Amino acid sequence: MKTIRHCLATDLKNNPELIKKYKEYHKPGKGFPAVAKSIRDAGIVEMEIYLIENRLFMIMEVDNSFDAATKAKADALCPEVQRWETLMWQFQQALPWAKAGEKWLPMEEIFKLTEQP
Template structure:
């Protein structure tokens, strides 16, 4: 199993942040998006928030590849619809590359 940690910012607006959290409650998530995550060999995914900064932890199988997931998502209309909705709330980190959403974090410490 591999762990991936990523970061992204939300727009700093309490109403948008509340709506973003609404969409991420288990009962409001889209089953097609959940299925796409599992189909990509992501075994567990958690998102944490402080202020408007998001932190995602993904536990994946050894068969997970970000490029493969991106290719699968590009062909999935429901995932594309979800991503468009999420951009209402999200904004790229200042150091993100053009078109980059979630930015991979570097591990700098382990106990």
């Protein structure tokens, strides 16, 4: 199966206690099952989140069925996903250049080894 990679970034509030709690919520079995289901149901094959200081970096591998707008609509209708999003906003903060309501922003790919001579 061919997948497409999406890379996104956002920030956490620069507070060590909040960062520690955020990391706890993302340990296996600590998240909300409905959130993991919504991710998988949307055609997201793999999702990884990395942290440095208070900057988060997400890598998503998606299949051909993935559509961000469709996922956003489905998430808006799921109370458990909305509860998770509200909870996560206690820890997260928008990137300085984000527009109102934007959280995870797509990153631009600027280098790929396999395309180099």
